[in-house]
Amino acid sequence: MAHLSLKNVGKTYGGSNQAAVAGVDIEIADGEFIVLVGPSGCGKSTLLRMVAGLETVTDGEIRIGDRVVNQLDPAERDIAMVFQNYALYPHMSVRDNMAYGLKNRKTPKAEIEARVAEAARMLELGPYLDRKPRALSGGQRQRVAMGRAIVRQPAAFLFDEPLSNLDAKLRVTMRMEIRRLQKRLGTTSLYVTHDQLEAMTLADRLVVLNGGRVEQIGAPLEVYRKPASTFVAAFIGSPAMSLLDARFENGQVMVDGHALAPVGNAPGPVTLGLRAEDLRITSTGVPMRVDYVEELGAHRIVHGAIGDQPVAVVDNGGAALAETVHVLVDPAKLHLFETSTGRRMDTRIQAEAVPAQ
Amino acid sequence: MQKIKPLDHLILILGVLFLFVPVLMTLMSSTHGAVEIHSGGLYITPGSDGAATYAKVLTHRGGFTGDVTGLLMLTNSLIMGLGFAIGKIALSMMAAYALVYFRFRFATLLFWMIFATLLLPLEVRIMPSYQVMSTLGLLNTYTGLIVPLLASATGTFFFRQFFKSVPDELLEAARIDGAGPIKFFIDVLVPLSKTMMAAIFIIMFIYGWNQYLWPLLMTTDESFYTLMRGIKSILQVWVGSQIPDYNEAFALAVLAMVPPVAVVVIFQRMFIKGLTESDK
Numbered sequence A: 001m002a003h004l005s006l007k008n009v010g011k012t013y014g015g016s017n018q019a020a021v022a023g024v025d026i027e028i029a030d031g032e033f034i035v036l037v038g039p040s041g042c043g044k045s046t047l048l049r050m051v052a053g054l055e056t057v058t059d060g061e062i063r064i065g066d067r068v069v070n071q072l073d074p075a076e077r078d079i080a081m082v083f084q085n086y087a088l089y090p091h092m093s094v095r096d097n098m099a100y101g102l103k104n105r106k107t108p109k110a111e112i113e114a115r116v117a118e119a120a121r122m123l124e125l126g127p128y129l130d131r132k133p134r135a136l137s138g139g140q141r142q143r144v145a146m147g148r149a150i151v152r153q154p155a156a157f158l159f160d161e162p163l164s165n166l167d168a169k170l171r172v173t174m175r176m177e178i179r180r181l182q183k184r185l186g187t188t189s190l191y192v193t194h195d196q197l198e199a200m201t202l203a204d205r206l207v208v209l210n211g212g213r214v215e216q217i218g219a220p221l222e223v224y225r226k227p228a229s230t231f232v233a234a235f236i237g238s239p240a241m242s243l244l245d246a247r248f249e250n251g252q253v254m255v256d257g258h259a260l261a262p263v264g265n266a267p268g269p270v271t272l273g274l275r276a277e278d279l280r281i282t283s284t285g286v287p288m289r290v291d292y293v294e295e296l297g298a299h300r301i302v303h304g305a306i307g308d309q310p311v312a313v314v315d316n317g318g319a320a321l322a323e324t325v326h327v328l329v330d331p332a333k334l335h336l337f338e339t340s341t342g343r344r345m346d347t348r349i350q351a352e353a354v355p356a357q
Numbered sequence B: 001m002q003k004i005k006p007l008d009h010l011i012l013i014l015g016v017l018f019l020f021v022p023v024l025m026t027l028m029s030s031t032h033g034a035v036e037i038h039s040g041g042l043y044i045t046p047g048s049d050g051a052a053t054y055a056k057v058l059t060h061r062g063g064f065t066g067d068v069t070g071l072l073m074l075t076n077s078l079i080m081g082l083g084f085a086i087g088k089i090a091l092s093m094m095a096a097y098a099l100v101y102f103r104f105r106f107a108t109l110l111f112w113m114i115f116a117t118l119l120l121p122l123e124v125r126i127m128p129s130y131q132v133m134s135t136l137g138l139l140n141t142y143t144g145l146i147v148p149l150l151a152s153a154t155g156t157f158f159f160r161q162f163f164k165s166v167p168d169e170l171l172e173a174a175r176i177d178g179a180g181p182i183k184f185f186i187d188v189l190v191p192l193s194k195t196m197m198a199a200i201f202i203i204m205f206i207y208g209w210n211q212y213l214w215p216l217l218m219t220t221d222e223s224f225y226t227l228m229r230g231i232k233s234i235l236q237v238w239v240g241s242q243i244p245d246y247n248e249a250f251a252l253a254v255l256a257m258v259p260p261v262a263v264v265v266i267f268q269r270m271f272i273k274g275l276t277e278s279d280k
């Protein structure tokens, strides 16, 4: 149990002139569950492996508890890691897999047995303790990998896409299981995934990475409701937030020549972000061409375009749709971004919006 | 299921006969007397002298010193075979471990240099090797017989390829689990390499077992005679009207076949088991 602190951490691989990770600052409280999320190649694994000690840190400082660990071996860092392909020792039984790390640390035999038994009970691995990993299903192997981490009682758990080799249904179950275990053990955790749904459901706080830099840090709902940039807006949420070119006229935000909502004034073009569930199909409003409809049972997602800019709308109705429908949005739920930088800009708009009303 | 085709079977049966009949003839002829063989050629039916010939071959004291028995030669051959197999496996595993897991300069170059020695058979370097052993005073010792031939490019190459196929995460997991380089080697790599070791054991045992030229050079003391030399020396008595002891040569040849066959049978099981039950 410990807090984790990353100060201006960066990594440039030898032979590459571009940093894989740069200027990452994160303070992680004791017992917090942090999820690193981002598209492929954004440096999530690199960052996690630096914390684990599997990659050297070329910039900045990593602390686990009160120790700077930059120069320490993985084994001395008091962390445990769960790998995507589990990395179980194929020739050892489940029991030995879990006990190996403890044996190397010269833990007394009786204690090893007690800890393995406890982990096996928690993960319901009791019947499999004497099997080899190859005689287990993917989900069971995943649990053994978890067990190997748990028995060590480390200061922090590190997960690198631990669920991506499982099928969709098992992934959801294991996700809950991981979360439950982590809550119960109260171990600080750093979890890497590129699946935004996994990220949303697991995290106390999300860290969205883009090209090796932190794009936004925040609680999942905060990130969802107030994405700091168009990148985060497009990455978090499903279906992805629709981003449209827009501009202001007379205190109205205009899309494709139609006034969508009164929000205030700002010079120049902006990028307008619309979440599918914030849009309503009505008889008035901005006209939208319907391209195709995804029926999901509980609701449907209507994909179309305003002008030539694609938009998705969640619709609860069951009636057939005309070729062109009209959509409206609650002005409070608009997201506005500077077109040039992609940064969120609603504080300024809000300030200007008040006198406009 | 495929239909059984008579022609395929005919070809297979012919193949089996082609390989098996000479072995059978050796076995059968070894049970006949030397004179019978000399006049009647090879036999495919059992004779009556089998037990006596084999007992004589195993226990008869021959050679100039009168100390060389078949049993001694068998032991020597076994020492050569086992020494080669075990020594080569140990050495090439360690070499491959260094090449794959340690970052040092010129590792690739070194590997290719080792690999290139595959092109140089023993015969090419037999004189310098002999010279070195002679200077070290290791002529007529098991050490001198075995050690100079232990470095194995083949073994190093196979183990290197195998180690490269072991997922990196396994090493990383072991590092996090607190296993240092030696522990990782012994606790993870060695057990994972079992099938590879079995395969190389088969090859190297037979290689060592069949050595002829090197022992011939290295040892003058008859107590280091191997089976291969024994067979040869029986056939060398072709002087005057004396008939070589064909039956004894055949018996020795049969004896010489037994251990390699046993090694293949035992290790092949492990080998195939390892191939089918993927361990990684």
Ligand SMILES: Nc1ncnc2c1ncn2[C@@H]1O[C@H](COP(=O)(O)OP(=O)(O)OP(=O)(O)O)[C@@H](O)[C@H]1O
Pocket (backbone or CB within 6 Å): A013, A014, A016, A020, A038, A039, A040, A041, A042, A043, A044, A045, A046, A047, A194
């Ligand atoms: N060993 C390496 N040498 C050089 N560059 C590397 C190395 N490993 C990763 N990189 C580069 O660093 C960047 C970040 O890689 P990283 O593996 O951290 O991505 P990731 O976010 O984990 O992606 P994914 O979701 O696909 O696993 C990539 O551009 C990658 O090409």
Ligand SMILES: [Mg+2]
Pocket (backbone or CB within 6 Å): A044, A045, A046
């Ligand atoms: Mg990755």
